[in-house]
Amino acid sequence: MKLNLQDIPRVKTITKEEFIENYFKPQKPVVIERFIEDWPAYHKWSLDYIKSIAGDITVPLYDDRPVDYKDGFNEPHAKMKMADYIDLLKREPTKYRIFLWNILKEVPQLQNDFSFPDVGLRLMKGIPMLFFGGEDSHTFMHYDIDLANIFHFHFEGKKQCILFDQSQTEYLYKIPHSLITREDIDFKNPDLEKWPALKHAKGYVTYLNHGETLYMPEGYWHYMRYITPGFSMSLRAIARNPKNFSKALYNILIMRHFDNAMRRIKGQKWIDWKNQKAIVKTHKQLNI
Template identity: 45%
Template sequence: MILSEIDTVDDISKEVFLDKYFKPQKPVLIKGFAKKWDAYNKWNLDYIYEQANEQIVGLYDNKPADPNKATDEPITRMKMRDYIRLIQTQPSDLRIFFYIITDKLPELLKNFSYPDLGFKYFKRIPTLFFGGSEARVLMHYDVDLGDLLHFQFEGKKRVLLFPPEEAPFLYKVPFSVHTIYNVDYEQPDYERFPALRHAKGHEIFMDHGDALFMPSGYWHFNRYLEAGFSVTLRSFPSSPKRLCNMLKEVFFIRCTDKLMRKLFKQKWVDYKQRKAFKRSQKALDMYLKQSN
């Protein structure tokens, strides 16, 4: 992988954000951006522990999804308070995925404000994500194709970002929003996955209170270096073309994949894995031919 740094700023105006990052769809890291929130000191695991009461949450780990189950089926369930204490006291790869604040912990809505950066937020689904110090999230892009403002809290996190046009080198799985399961983005095996060597992206390390702007369709891999959590604020698709692509992703591609997975289980998963490898190998062959 060819990884470079992204622009990093301590603050940003709406005008600069729109002209330099949003319109050209370029990522940027804004250090300590959450400090602007009046309730910034409440964004920690202990505060969420106090608010969670007896709530039960679904948990996921680093293993590939079971082909005999729905891809969004958690591996286990636990009281949120027990989960928070678990990741605070010992290494764990358990994580909470797409926890919608509006539905599950609306008290948190009082503790942040939507930054005035000039784009329209989808305020129905501000979402939390939690992870233990061993947790990682498979390389993927978000199915709704929204622009994302992603805040990190508590522990440090490593993020890899790749623009949509790099998908051919990332071993994208057809009918899915993720890459093949057995690519190790922490220690990439270029002998096994040679196309990955030519993928051009960014490496970002996030600290407590940092915000990362991820443009629509950007691929991202998240690795929790310490127990922590994040909140993602997302926008509506900002163009008719992107809206059409989002509807296609949600209502055709995703539904087709669910049906085929239900009918053929492991055979469907294996087929998609093989197809992903063949497509990336073809992209690599074309790239090397053009380079020579």
């Protein structure tokens, strides 16, 4: 058995009215294939281009090691010059990824290469974020702390995206007091005997190519795997659903600080307890 995933709908182009009516209001994902062809970035942005203008910048790197109690929230696992990192991406598979890299802060000239699309949502201007990954590197299944509406623009190579909406959380082995599922679940090829609740989950899948845009609605779980080395940029708009907005405030103001405090107080026991609780709670509510 495999995960129950349907293909994310695709359109070539979209108007603001079509986007709001067909995807934002019902909170459904969509891939827009020709959304950014008028951006200079569509033609310019590649790993080589980023290396040429940002090669000397030291960047934070993350891999797929399990969360450690000594790690702070989003603490990097390594650092490297961007030029060396891109050389590594092109040379061999690596688990090292960059995520939440603020390009406006680091390389202001890159903001001349894109514009903020008029989609009827107020996109946050200050935090366009870049994400890089090597062949077969991946993020853990997670949702974003602010439960934002996200436009994810992909550049160079190919990337697999698996999504679930919040209604599927009970089947995903969510870790308490966090934004991730069990890290030992391989969403590329999950063991459904070991993780039987996943048989009930219904999600979405797509493969993004250069220049394609994925809209992820508020609070959607997402797992991203780089089929080939590449990078993406995200623009976001705050959650409009009051329930999601209040959950975002709770995550930012309370949850992450509570989790960090418990890591300091209880150490690895806290991590181990959360991992075990994810299984117990999931199986209990499904009578497994």
